[in-house]
Amino acid sequence: DAGVIQSPRHEVTEMGQEVTLRCKPISGHDYLFWYRQTMMRGLELLIYFNNNVPIDDSGMPEDRFSAKMPNASFSTLKIQPSEPRDSAVYFCASRYSGDNEQFFGPGTRLTVL
């Protein structure tokens, strides 16, 4: 299996622009998680889905952030409008409900100028 796939790996954008991050979970996994990693706040869970349904979005920082999972093999995290403080590495992870291990993607490094 190719593992969790994220795109793009790096994104540089200007303040105010819309940013869309993409994730393809491992086939057969029914949980999907979005995390943000910064030096100041460490690893934070933003939102997670089970069977494509959002279960807990309490970690989403504000209304500028939104996430969707239209099918079992694709999810997006959108920031609109982006701000410099959104600069971070965003990780996607997936898990099979019959196991306890989350598998992480390589991350998207976002820089908002």
Place this chain on the structure above:
Amino acid sequence: AQSVTQLDSQVPVFEEAPVELRCNYSSSVSVYLFWYVQYPNQGLQLLLKYLSGSTLVKGINGFEAEFNKSQTSFHLRKPSVHISDTAEYFCAVSVNNAGGTSYGKLTFGQGTILTVHP
């Protein structure tokens, strides 16, 4: 709600020396415990996990961890480190509900940067 505290933000050691990375957690319910490793510019990789049974858990790359319920700790150890072990290590906890099925939501500690010097 559960929380995880990694007591050391940075741990420098010499090659072939033993190392212990400390992790304490708090939770009002039983939990599953994990250690992940993150190499530079990469995602997180599972080192080991404690779900139940023996409190001494062995993982990949020669690492092991011991679950201590009375001290709510899950410290990570390796008897002899290599240069290649230089990375950031994260302790994480997941709630185990009454039915024994994890909710699946991980709470991470702040991470410990292990630097192995020649």
